[in-house]
Amino acid sequence: MGEYRSSQLDELFGAIADPTRRAILDRLASGEARVTEIAADFPISLNSVSKHLRMLERAGLVVRRVRGRDHHLSLNAEPLNAAAEWIEHHRQFWEQSLAGLEQFVTRKPRKKIQRSSRQ
């Protein structure tokens, strides 16, 4: 309570929450590409793609290698580890606590439950 911030996960999950950005990542999975090349595959403007790439870069999912005019973007899977970790941890923990709750409800009804009331 109090400090529950983690801008790492914020940017990560925020980055992959957008369908265009997920599609850009898929595009990069088939190989490194320049901004213009990526933009050619999408119905949006070059500028818009450039902004998406900046966000992906900030999240660490994309790495930029500048050679002359050209910016070569490539994937970096490493940050996905943190995301996978969060999800796996919570997925297991929730199922666990849900099972515990069910046992609790089944075994030990606290306040008298009047199932005659509405629904």
Next chain:
Amino acid sequence: MGEYRSSQLDELFGAIADPTRRAILDRLASGEARVTEIAADFPISLNSVSKHLRMLERAGLVVRRVRGRDHHLSLNAEPLNAAAEWIEHHRQFWEQSLAGLEQFVTRKPRKKIQRSSRQ
């Protein structure tokens, strides 16, 4: 290409991209709770918490059971499966394609690389 939308993942990743919402999920992991109870643990208003809960509910991560005045919120881990699936798939695939790319670069330099230029 063209149809690359998936509002399912959009809402899912969008929901867990916010630190307050992740904290709310953590709170619910320790047991079902009402809106007021949840709000008591956070420095924001009851209304704000109510909105966050609505988004979590829309993403399917939280289930609401209304009994009289009280809304009981509980977790639903199921949607996390889709998220985990996306992440795992891409994590493995990226590492794989990265390895392939490295081999490619090492073995077969295409255009003559003049490393004498700047940087």
Next chain:
DNA sequence: TCTATATTCACCCATAGAGGTGAATATAGG
């Protein structure tokens, strides 16, 4: 019936995101 509590609804504000256009910047290549 009256009152207190729980929650949402209807607004307000500020900021960020997603999209666009046009100009600026930088480099490649004659």
Next chain:
DNA sequence: CCTATATTCACCTCTATGGGTGAATATAGA
């Protein structure tokens, strides 16, 4: 030096989000 290309910067619009406040609604409980 000049021109074409690659990218970003600066700005505009629209919508969504995160925060707030106050009123409306619904139910619990005396």
